Amino acid sequence: MKFDSVIVGGGLAGLVCGIRLARAGRRCAIVSSGQSALHFSSGSFDLLNALPDGTAVTNPVEAVAETIRQVPEHPYARIGAERFATLADEAAALLSETGVATEGAATRNHYRVTPMGELKPTWLTLKGYVYSADAATLSWRNVALFNAEGFLDFYTKFLADGFQRMGVACEVHTFNLPAIETIRKNPSEMRSANIARVFDREENLQALAEILRRETGTCEAVLLPAVLGIDRYDAVERLSEALGRPVAVVATLPPSVPGIQTQIRLRRCFQQAGGTYMLGDTAVRCEMQGDRIAALYTNNHGDIAFEAKDYILATGSYFSQGLVASMEGVCEPLFGLDVACAADRGAWYDRDLFAAQPFETFGVRTDDALHGLREGRPVENLRVIGAGLAGFNPVKEGCGAGVSMLTALEAARRILEK
Amino acid sequence: MTKQFDVIIIGGGATGAGVARDCSLRGIRALLLERSDIATGATGRNHGLLHSGARYAVTDRESAEECIKENMILRRIASHCVDETDGLFLSLPEDGLEFQSKFVDACRAAGIRAEVIDLKEALRLEPSANPALIGAVRVPDGSVDPFRLTMANIIDARAHGAEILTYHEVLDFIREQNRIEGVVVLNRKTGEKCEYRAPVVVNACGIWGHEIARKAGVTVNMLPAKGSLLIFGHRVNNIVLNRCRKPADADILVPGDTISLIGTTSSKVPFDEVDNMYVTADEVDLLLREGMKLAPSLAHTRILRAYAGVRPLVASDDDPSGRSVSRGIVVLDHATRDGLEGFITITGGKLMTYRLMAEWTTDLVCKKLSLTARCTTAEEKLPGSREPEAEVSRRMISVPVAQRESSIYRHGDMAEKLPNGDAARRSLVCECEEVSVGEVEYALKELDVNNLVDLRRRTRVGMGTCQGELCACRAAGVMAGAGKYCVQRAKEDLVQFLNERWKGMAPVAWGDTLRESEFTMWIYAGVCGLSNQKTE
Numbered sequence: 001m002k003f004d005s006v007i008v009g010g011g012l013a014g015l016v017c018g019i020r021l022a023r024a025g026r027r028c029a030i031v032s033s034g035q036s037a038l039h040f041s042s043g044s045f046d047l048l049n050a051l052p053d054g055t056a057v058t059n060p061v062e063a064v065a066e067t068i069r070q071v072p073e074h075p076y077a078r079i080g081a082e083r084f085a086t087l088a089d090e091a092a093a094l095l096s097e098t099g100v101a102t103e104g105a106a107t108r109n110h111y112r113v114t115p116m117g118e119l120k121p122t123w124l125t126l127k128g129y130v131y132s133a134d135a136a137t138l139s140w141r142n143v144a145l146f147n148a149e150g151f152l153d154f155y156t157k158f159l160a161d162g163f164q165r166m167g168v169a170c171e172v173h174t175f176n177l178p179a180i181e182t183i184r185k186n187p188s189e190m191r192s193a194n195i196a197r198v199f200d201r202e203e204n205l206q207a208l209a210e211i212l213r214r215e216t217g218t219c220e221a222v223l224l225p226a227v228l229g230i231d232r233y234d235a236v237e238r239l240s241e242a243l244g245r246p247v248a249v250v251a252t253l254p255p256s257v258p259g260i261q262t263q264i265r266l267r268r269c270f271q272q273a274g275g276t277y278m279l280g281d282t283a284v285r286c287e288m289q290g291d292r293i294a295a296l297y298t299n300n301h302g303d304i305a306f307e308a309k310d311y312i313l314a315t316g317s318y319f320s321q322g323l324v325a326s327m328e329g330v331c332e333p334l335f336g337l338d339v340a341c342a343a344d345r346g347a348w349y350d351r352d353l354f355a356a357q358p359f360e361t362f363g364v365r366t367d368d369a370l371h372g373l374r375e376g377r378p379v380e381n382l383r384v385i386g387a388g389l390a391g392f393n394p395v396k397e398g399c400g401a402g403v404s405m406l407t408a409l410e411a412a413r414r415i416l417e418k
Numbered sequence: 419m420t421k422q423f424d425v426i427i428i429g430g431g432a433t434g435a436g437v438a439r440d441c442s443l444r445g446i447r448a449l450l451l452e453r454s455d456i457a458t459g460a461t462g463r464n465h466g467l468l469h470s471g472a473r474y475a476v477t478d479r480e481s482a483e484e485c486i487k488e489n490m491i492l493r494r495i496a497s498h499c500v501d502e503t504d505g506l507f508l509s510l511p512e513d514g515l516e517f518q519s520k521f522v523d524a525c526r527a528a529g530i531r532a533e534v535i536d537l538k539e540a541l542r543l544e545p546s547a548n549p550a551l552i553g554a555v556r557v558p559d560g561s562v563d564p565f566r567l568t569m570a571n572i573i574d575a576r577a578h579g580a581e582i583l584t585y586h587e588v589l590d591f592i593r594e595q596n597r598i599e600g601v602v603v604l605n606r607k608t609g610e611k612c613e614y615r616a617p618v619v620v621n622a623c624g625i626w627g628h629e630i631a632r633k634a635g636v637t638v639n640m641l642p643a644k645g646s647l648l649i650f651g652h653r654v655n656n657i658v659l660n661r662c663r664k665p666a667d668a669d670i671l672v673p674g675d676t677i678s679l680i681g682t683t684s685s686k687v688p689f690d691e692v693d694n695m696y697v698t699a700d701e702v703d704l705l706l707r708e709g710m711k712l713a714p715s716l717a718h719t720r721i722l723r724a725y726a727g728v729r730p731l732v733a734s735d736d737d738p739s740g741r742s743v744s745r746g747i748v749v750l751d752h753a754t755r756d757g758l759e760g761f762i763t764i765t766g767g768k769l770m771t772y773r774l775m776a777e778w779t780t781d782l783v784c785k786k787l788s789l790t791a792r793c794t795t796a797e798e799k800l801p802g803s804r805e806p807e808a809e810v811s812r813r814m815i816s817v818p819v820a821q822r823e824s825s826i827y828r829h830g831d832m833a834e835k836l837p838n839g840d841a842a843r844r845s846l847v848c849e850c851e852e853v854s855v856g857e858v859e860y861a862l863k864e865l866d867v868n869n870l871v872d873l874r875r876r877t878r879v880g881m882g883t884c885q886g887e888l889c890a891c892r893a894a895g896v897m898a899g900a901g902k903y904c905v906q907r908a909k910e911d912l913v914q915f916l917n918e919r920w921k922g923m924a925p926v927a928w929g930d931t932l933r934e935s936e937f938t939m940w941i942y943a944g945v946c947g948l949s950n951q952k953t954e
Contacts, residue, residue, distance in 0.1 A: 116948060158905050187854065253945075
């Protein structure tokens, strides 16, 4: 099989890169094993919340130069401070074009409400999700918070406490529907994605609207867990209309319904642009010719080779197995690329799980053009993007989605400019 | 205000709990004080091996005999804590067969059934055993859940009138001339200090007994010996595997609940480390290397976590250098030994002999109180083990089978007390270990749970492959919902719980364990936005 570009990994980075290339007329294939970090999405996309030294960031565009100065091998250094704002806007526009409508700007972080009622800075938040512009207030003074009865992955008490700290009165209610009751019969099925599927059916959404109408009282807004449909995107709007007041949702514990929805929309967009998405397939080995990749082989396609002018590695970090840690060290299993990693296992970890973990900054080494390095030499037709890159801590710096999308666009730009 | 008891027991491990139970069964008004939660010291940090005594048969006949006797007693009185797996002593080529015949003779002399079996038969019984084995002996080893065992003792002690106070730390002793008359205690939950008085105080603090004895004004020379273990992600073996040689490092692989454990290492550590033990990379390497010789599949089995306990080795009184240590039971009557009335130290021994240690201690307490009541703990079954599981299961027929079996497995005949009548209570908090909302509520109400780590000891929440990744926040939500604590405290508790899990995962955080940790970090530090206020 011959393509212009073969992308390994179908998460946020792989899809954004694929969409950009396919729209430019390139014949693209994405090989995706299925799940990605999008399945744990918070409903927001972070660009830069803190400098590597821990200093909080309010304006990512302004702070990127200092980030690069502190960590010269940071993925944002490959993009450069000058192009950073342009690519960030391009990423936001791309999301919006695929139907993933968001609010927020790269020049000013706003604050999402976490499932635990904390406020966390972020760049873009999906429309219909609760956020605060200034980390101190919400748009409402009193709200009604609803949860599905028996749904344990959504913490009304924690959220109500968080709202109260912002001076927002919060009444807590539960709702129940026969369709949800059916799910509860099997205790391990009572999870966000299963509840969301219930609301893909119109009659269930209407039944929910009826309950909310009956029980909301005089509050200014109605808040719900983000479980209102997997294959529909109008639920919040529809409920708002039905209730005649704002309705908004808050993310739950995984699986992340907003993340799954985002992945579905990006994938459709990629396919509509002519891309080939190979779901449930895993790239297992490659054939090298000097400093170039000659072919790629996958599980499902056996000895049928994938051949392309350009290859893009977007397989993520440990969780997605783009990086594999063993007792001896950390490796990139597909191409055997060089990995930046502390030699002594004792130095991989901090004893406080919530501190900056050194292992999070380990990753694939690249040159300035994002070519993966193999024994110190760039692989000429391979670019590396996303979470598998070395030099950043997505959790502490709050830059995971930004690194994924911006390096994806940067790699696509370089390929298209060649 | 000072409260009066007949006996005060310091230490909520298996021994302390056993003494509290024995005393209460004999009609003695007992108070048990534990500075943390039950089973937090060496009791909860060992193999959970129901020794047959075979391991000691060659080197320590007395211990071996004690073990086999207690082994048979525990099978009877604590059946819901015991898994009757049997054990194999494997001879590997590097061990030779010379030890085997000596071993079998010594076992039989100590009253331990020891049966040399055919190599093929050994591999049929335990397919995970190293196929290179050259000899195999079958013995009546098993596994025992130390948390459950301690809890059952606590529940029975309380049912017979004992008062059990966890998170109560002994700060000082009330001393009148050459007599201990009580203790000054800090309630660590409220910060309040109070006094309790009793004519006899028992020091059952394991390695911490060294310091407690010092506070009482006497010296007990103890040597902290660290033993590290690894927990594997599933039950690799169904029969306890031992090496048929003189006891050495990492030569026992024990199946327990859903996992298997390899251990231990042995090294002297200073006293200032005993409260916070970290397993080192070298210890992990050694445990894996030796473990693979027993069961080669350990090489590619996921390691869930590593942990370490501290054995209280006691130096003989006539050897203050501490070179000659005893692993046997040590009961010290400080009246005869040091001229200090009203103070007893019980130490040495092992989890296997906790009941016998409690019996000897209570005999001495009785003597001091001039009582003649006889010990009945070898006959009286513990709560949870009083009815056949099949019978309990029949009565709980309306509960879904996986939940029913898990709760009976964990709580024995007490499982019926779990509220599980409605769908809300049957919701699962922990999928790895099938812990329901009802079981969590029961633990909160009946089993004296103060935080998520306590809850884990009582229900196994967070002990499965995910190590608390999803169940921890659900459990914190249920606890906050039940009014156990406020939201702020719930979040701090979550952070502490996850860090406690991480402490055991970090030494083995590669492969899937690192993937799991990364996921946990994304969820809690990322999606949920939690942070550790203590370090920030």
